[in-house]
Amino acid sequence: MLDHFASLYRTLLLDKFPENRILALEEFLRKNEEMENKLALDLLHAYKIKPLVRRSQLLEWLLEYTKLPEWLIKESHDVTGDWSETFSLIIGNPQIRSSGYSLRRFLDEIDQSKNKLENLRTLTLSFWDKLSGPELFFFHRLVLGTYKPLLEQGFLSRFLSKQYRVEQALVSFRLNRQSLGPESFRELIDPVWQKTEARARPIPFREISAQDPESGSGVQEANWIAEPFVSGIRVQVHLINAEVHFWAYGEEYMPSPIEDPLSFFGFLPEGTVLEGILTGPPVVKSQVKGEKRKGESGWKFLAFDLLQLEYQELKSHSLSSRKQKLDELFKDPVRFGIRVITYKVLQNLEDLPLLESPTGWVLKSLDEPYHPEQIPWIRIKPPGRQVNAVLMYAEAIPARLSVYQCTFGIYNEDQTLVPVVRLIPEGLPDPLVTRLHYWIQNNTLQRFGPVRVVRPQQIFQIGFDDVIENQRLKARLTLKNPKILAWLPDREKSLEIGSLDQLKNPTDPSVFPME
Amino acid sequence: MHREPLLSFTPKGIYCSRADVYIDPHRPVHRALITHGHSDHAIAGHQYYLCTQLTAAILRYRLGSFYQIQTHDFGIPLDINGVRFSFHPAGHIPGSAQVRVAYRDEIWVVTGDYKTEADALCENYELVPCHHLVTESTFALPVYQWQPQPVILGEILDWYQKNQEQGKSTLLLAYALGKSQRLIHLIPPEIPVYTQGSVEQTTDILRKAGLKLRKTIPLSSRLTKKEIQKGITLTPASEINNPWVRSLISPVTATVSGWMTLNTIRKNQAANHGFALSDHVDWTSLNQVVRACGARKIWVTHGYTEAYSKWLKTLGYEAEAVREGYRFEANRSAENQERAGED
Numbered sequence A: 001m002l003d004h005f006a007s008l009y010r011t012l013l014l015d016k017f018p019e020n021r022i023l024a025l026e027e028f029l030r031k032n033e034e035m036e037n038k039l040a041l042d043l044l045h046a047y048k049i050k051p052l053v054r055r056s057q058l059l060e061w062l063l064e065y066t067k068l069p070e071w072l073i074k075e076s077h078d079v080t081g082d083w084s085e086t087f088s089l090i091i092g093n094p095q096i097r098s099s100g101y102s103l104r105r106f107l108d109e110i111d112q113s114k115n116k117l118e119n120l121r122t123l124t125l126s127f128w129d130k131l132s133g134p135e136l137f138f139f140h141r142l143v144l145g146t147y148k149p150l151l152e153q154g155f156l157s158r159f160l161s162k163q164y165r166v167e168q169a170l171v172s173f174r175l176n177r178q179s180l181g182p183e184s185f186r187e188l189i190d191p192v193w194q195k196t197e198a199r200a201r202p203i204p205f206r207e208i209s210a211q212d213p214e215s216g217s218g219v220q221e222a223n224w225i226a227e228p229f230v231s232g233i234r235v236q237v238h239l240i241n242a243e244v245h246f247w248a249y250g251e252e253y254m255p256s257p258i259e260d261p262l263s264f265f266g267f268l269p270e271g272t273v274l275e276g277i278l279t280g281p282p283v284v285k286s287q288v289k290g291e292k293r294k295g296e297s298g299w300k301f302l303a304f305d306l307l308q309l310e311y312q313e314l315k316s317h318s319l320s321s322r323k324q325k326l327d328e329l330f331k332d333p334v335r336f337g338i339r340v341i342t343y344k345v346l347q348n349l350e351d352l353p354l355l356e357s358p359t360g361w362v363l364k365s366l367d368e369p370y371h372p373e374q375i376p377w378i379r380i381k382p383p384g385r386q387v388n389a390v391l392m393y394a395e396a397i398p399a400r401l402s403v404y405q406c407t408f409g410i411y412n413e414d415q416t417l418v419p420v421v422r423l424i425p426e427g428l429p430d431p432l433v434t435r436l437h438y439w440i441q442n443n444t445l446q447r448f449g450p451v452r453v454v455r456p457q458q459i460f461q462i463g464f465d466d467v468i469e470n471q472r473l474k475a476r477l478t479l480k481n482p483k484i485l486a487w488l489p490d491r492e493k494s495l496e497i498g499s500l501d502q503l504k505n506p507t508d509p510s511v512f513p514m515e
Numbered sequence B: 001m002h003r004e005p006l007l008s009f010t011p012k013g014i015y016c017s018r019a020d021v022y023i024d025p026h027r028p029v030h031r032a033l034i035t036h037g038h039s040d041h042a043i044a045g046h047q048y049y050l051c052t053q054l055t056a057a058i059l060r061y062r063l064g065s066f067y068q069i070q071t072h073d074f075g076i077p078l079d080i081n082g083v084r085f086s087f088h089p090a091g092h093i094p095g096s097a098q099v100r101v102a103y104r105d106e107i108w109v110v111t112g113d114y115k116t117e118a119d120a121l122c123e124n125y126e127l128v129p130c131h132h133l134v135t136e137s138t139f140a141l142p143v144y145q146w147q148p149q150p151v152i153l154g155e156i157l158d159w160y161q162k163n164q165e166q167g168k169s170t171l172l173l174a175y176a177l178g179k180s181q182r183l184i185h186l187i188p189p190e191i192p193v194y195t196q197g198s199v200e201q202t203t204d205i206l207r208k209a210g211l212k213l214r215k216t217i218p219l220s221s222r223l224t225k226k227e228i229q230k231g232i233t234l235t236p237a238s239e240i241n242n243p244w245v246r247s248l249i250s251p252v253t254a255t256v257s258g259w260m261t262l263n264t265i266r267k268n269q270a271a272n273h274g275f276a277l278s279d280h281v282d283w284t285s286l287n288q289v290v291r292a293c294g295a296r297k298i299w300v301t302h303g304y305t306e307a308y309s310k311w312l313k314t315l316g317y318e319a320e321a322v323r324e325g326y327r328f329e330a331n332r333s334a335e336n337q338e339r340a341g342e343d
């Protein structure tokens, strides 16, 4: 029903608690018809619609309909900050709780009227007479083109998988196959892989677990390689029926991030499955438009492993034989965006150039098949660092009780405090959180809205992976992967607080590797 | 014949010079008529207070008993220097009054805060015909149109029911004076209502002053967390970050305020949820009052004063935004939390 969907949409929009979002979704799917459920899920995770009417046009209709002056509508918009909301609040009759429309009928009526402005006007006016406030909000967002899907695919497929006991891989695959895929909700959650689906079924990823450098004992004995651990998206690439499928780690189907994936992978034989890392173009997505040429989308694929070739499974073969086939497959190791990782055998673990690598290495035995009894590969992280910093500001977090976003500082060159990191004290045990809460309340020097400036007395040990330059910040640097290691309550501050100098120069004794 | 207006707007507040009386003054004065007990209407420091009996109870509790507070019943005229004053129910909170001021053939009504929808607890709002209406405008924009009280109550109880099914503790965040008692009265007797300190004290004061309210249970360490989880706890919004809230069994919070109409405020508030139940008139009712009271001039205070007086002018009324001395001007960005509590 439209009213249920409208209220679900509002909950998903306003409620920041994942748990409540799940409950709302659960309740919705329970209450509604199958057909409506499939439609609702499509709307929530992938629906795109172009604006059907300009805002000024809708406003014109509204002025006519309500007989209110334009300035008053603008005044109202100043308060809400959102046109769809303004229009719905003004027009929505608080006595109407539901229009009784089904979601399907509602969308069909919009679809039938969307190509002619006069028809759309008639429809809009009739909706204004009978839709409830939340229904109107959804309607206005649709026609103004400001409707956005609110659920990420991963969230949705995890949810459906848990709720209806279907493999996440299968459900995520189907969510992405609109044209081929099922019409009804029941087909979406059918736990059986259909024949056509099964060909693209992912091979379960081998886990990679992180480990401290010291505890890597036993590795020297075997025939090992160390591959660089690159940050990016770990994926399986399947070439099936002249179509490229991407599976992300966690067996989640991924819509192709590359515009024309066949230009990347089309040369491979049918039935090939690669594992590797996709590294994306630089962060800003919409920066350059129309400038892309083939193979220069900014995406790179690092091929690490070959799990299937011409529908022949290879995962039970040893890594060395898989690597060999991989090398044969890629006569030219650099083809468009693809790079094949050749390997070097390590004689000794101590040779690992850990400190030169920002994200570490993955150790793999060349003799092993892909899945030797569920043993993970081992990732070796470079050693962490730490610094003592003092609490400077605490900001109350909406929706979190007694927990603050804390800003910590260290000494500048001139012995004044400069903020270097902002963190929520997640790791602290509950009694300490409460203690910190009271301390902050009693030691606030000044308040700026939700931000409290506190007495600079409480020192925290902050662990981090590395120092990153950032000219926009006052300290001109920021910490990579910071976390609170410990609170050293009420120590003598002058002895304990670290400095920018120490951060830049890691040999200083106060900035030492994590224990 | 020209004569001085019966009421004027001075830096100290609304003033009747003929009777030397202020209405809800915000600086200390000799004689003050007080519409209701909220702190933006009733401050400390006046020499004589005149108000309804329930408001007097609140003031004695809030300001201390050494003030000279005199009570006066609804509908009974009181002559001060030839000017005839009377209190009429405003429907805002228990004891809240509009002030009617009449001299010869001229009648003014100062609404204070008011609400026209009957809530079954306050004395029902009374429409008072007048020549000059001094009205509040807290929610005087067309985006504010309230759903009927039973609808919102239904939503609150649905939410409570869901929390029960999930074993969560239900907390309603509401202003200690007014909104809390309204909720206490609305919650069905089979659901236990637990009250935080200031809510309980205010409720107790009103009970002792004669307001009929169902049983409430003050929060204390003698209660088990399981007991509290089974009921509904009422507390002011300012308590939300305090550790006692955190210590309850999976606490979930909802603000009860007209401001919950706005998505941005609902989204950015600290509470998990929001219910748009207000103690003020909405856009539709406000326009009805203006039309029905027959006033030829409307003075707009306390809220969206500029926008609403401009609107009234487009309708052909003589209207004016009253600014001087009023602290509560329409304030669009800051202190949403405070506002959420004060509604």
Ligand SMILES: [Zn+2]
Residues within 6 Å of the ligand: B036, B038, B092, B113
């Ligand atoms: Zn009030």
Ligand SMILES: [Zn+2]
Residues within 6 Å of the ligand: B038, B040, B041, B113, B302
């Ligand atoms: Zn007020």
